[in-house]
Amino acid sequence: MNFSEVFKLSSLLCKFSPDGKYLASCVQYRLVVRDANTLQIRQLYTCLDQIQHIEWSADSLFILCALYKRGLVQVWSLEQPEWHCKIDEGSAGLVASCWSPDGRHILNTTEFHLRITVWSLCTKSVSYIKYPKACQQGITFTRDGRYLALAERRDCKDYVSILVCSDWQLLRHFDTDTQDLAGIEWAPNGCVLAAWDSCLEYKILLYSLDGRLLSTFCAYEWSLGIKSVAWSPSSQFLAVGSYDGKVRILNHVTWKMITEFGHPATINNPKIVVYKEAEKSPPLVLGRLAFPPPRAAAGPLSSTESKYEVASVPVSLQTLKPAPDRANPRIGIGALAFSPDSCFLATRSDSVPTAVWIWDIQKLRLLAALEQLSAVRCFQWDPRQARLAICTGGSKVYLWSPAGCVSVQVPGEGDFQVLSLCWHLSGDSLALLSKDHFCLCFLETEQGVGTAFGQRGDHT
């Protein structure tokens, strides 16, 4: 594993281009485009104000920079550095901005979700979409980029509009049987749309592409409901995580639940491998080949080394008691992600915030659990293989694969608090983002990775 130099970054805005060649990062009002392998600066653009959001177009030719405070969107071209485009929403304000899948239209959501303006970069046309819903996930594009599903609310009722992205025509418009639609998401095959209600009611509805209701699923009534939803990449499974601490998996044939995964605080089954992160007192050189060892200064927890130990069952995990009279309590399944081959599902239960649970979907049971020393902030699967990268806000990045797991210290002076991470599309490198900096971690090829990972019996 090689780590690159540390570069400046602001607002955790660092994104790989969809074709994997470039890496865009923001430093205040500057947009820096680097080569993804050599990290050489290719382009440098300056925006008018601090950038809040950047997004690559699907063909990797353009980058949009959204400046919410100023209500501006600036678009830059990679091929033609002198090309520029500025969209001013003026008094309408701006709360969200995104690309359309063809890379030639920009959808701006104005303040108060009054409307969505579709600006075209090819023609002079502008389209407006009225009454978009201000919810967690109101806009979703199909993977092939043909259709857009949009959540709307009119007259105290929720609706979903399906639009064709090529000409922005309305294909279907139907109402959903929800109290307060919280989110919609297309299945990866683009034929089924999942729509779920807010946490006050457990309800998830499945619609076909042509607007027919295929099925409704409701696990229980009255208690707080759905917290997170994820489709498996093969579109065979839909994982629904709820506030009762369980993940329910629905299958694509009958849309009925095939199993539910509980997240208890103690693990008793000896077949499950539990990795516990433990402090290692003398600092050892671990998995770093090209860098000098860190200074063993009297620093905070993050600078000391840690390793994984295989704990023997029964294992009891640290739980967090949520405040009883607060809204959006810290219980339930906060994060869900399927591996790219749909064989594994990684979950995080907010009442056990330091643990990541990895489920084997082929056998429908818990495969491994990782307990970290601090709360898990973010995890993401490698886009090519079943490898999970986890960060907890410390200066380490953790990698799990079925062969084993490893904890790697990010080198550098001082602390590098990894707040977020992001994989390169080939799975060869990983961008680690902290508050003010970022660095790239290059993972070796298959062979090298094999030696870097320990076996289950090893302590790495």
Add this chain to the structure above:
Amino acid sequence: MGDWMTVTDPGLSSESKYISQYTSETKMSPSSLYSQQVLCSSIPLSKNVHSFFSAFCTEENIEQSISYLDQELTTFGFPSLYEESKGKETKRELNIVAVLNCMNELLVLQRKNLLAQENVETQNLKLGSDMDHLQNCYAKLKEQLETSRREMIGLQERDRQLQCKNRNLHQLLKNEKDEVQKLQNIIASRATQYNHDMKRKEREYNKLKERLHQLVMNKKDKKIAMEVLNYVGRADGKRGSWRTGKTEASFFLRNEDEMYKILLNDYEYRQKQILMENAELKKVLQQMKKEMISLLSPQKQKPRERADDSTGTVISDTEEDAGELSRESMWDLSCETVREQLTNSIRKQWRILKSHVEKLDNQVSKVHVEGFNDEDVISRQDHEQETEKLELEIQQCKEMIKTQQQLLQQQLATACDDDTTSLLRDCYLLEEKERLKEEWSLFKEQKKNFEKERRSFTEAAIRLGLERKAFEEERASWLKQQFLNMTTFDHQNSENVKLLSAFSGSSDRDNPTVHSRPRQKKPHVPSVY
């Protein structure tokens, strides 16, 4: 005592008159009436009075009756009726005063007795009535006791039932309370969520209001516009097209078409996947079925005579399957009946297999319990012994192989070092070579000897042949002569013939190796004989 009414009325004749008189006139208690009656009955009536009295004492037995009475009275303690006797011989005179006194005493006594009797009778009556009364009371009380006992049992039973009900109700109450608590918790969490959302919405509303206010007040409106250096071409390189009414409709239809195409493709793909899975599973089931049949059929050879139903079905199944296998292509169709057939046959086979395994298990357990019962089944001990033996054998063989290998390796190892090994080899081989040489020379000698002998034999054989030839010629001539002379000298001929035969036989024996040549001549000889 007013009983003495008209007792001394002798005039009356009939008893009944008296009695009725008595009964009608007296208004007394039954006891006194009774006593009156008694009195009446005890006092004889006037008519019978005399007769009764006269029965005891008549004019004849006065003295006796007086003495008897005196005796009786004295025994009762009364004074004697006689005067005091002056002398023994004189008759005692009756003391009339004493008699009268005694009579009076007796009357007084009689009265007392009657009174006492009355009292006793009245008491008796009273007691009788008291007893009746008490008995009635007792019976009533017993009844009351019974009823009250029954009531008590009934009340106890009710009490028990009520307690039971009470407990159930308590339990229900507890459950309800728990549920209420749970619902309250849910309501509380929902309420906090609602409040939170409300507050959020209110904040947004306020912001909106402010913005609206701002906009209304603000004269200068910031222009909403997009400025771009130049318009970019479309991603797919096509040009935009005019949107007229017709094209709108065509766009709409085209979109619909595309959408349905996508959906259909997805469904077809999924169906294909499912069909493939189905086909695989069917194959697996079929294989399983075949294997199960093959597993079951050889073991069913013996009990076939017993003609179980199951074996019958096995046979019929195998026959069926033979026919079915030929229609394998039909299996690809997901026909309802075909599917059912397959699953049913699998189930049957599985049941047969299961029963078979159970039988085997039973057999094994029987053997464990009873010992050698079945010839086919080997007891575990034997089996273990056999396995031990085999293991020993295997070990021995292995050891042998090891030693052989070692030796071989040694040999090969020794072959590594060239000089010494070659010398050594030569040493070994020298011996061998020497031996060989010796043997070879021996062989050669022997061979030479044999050759010599052979030659000599052949020469001898040739000589012999020649001699024989000559001899034969001689013999032939001699025979001729003899033959010519045979008619005359028979006796001599026969001897000569014997001699000749003996001679020819011996010559044959001397030359076994030269059989071939004389044999050629032999056929001539017997023809002569």
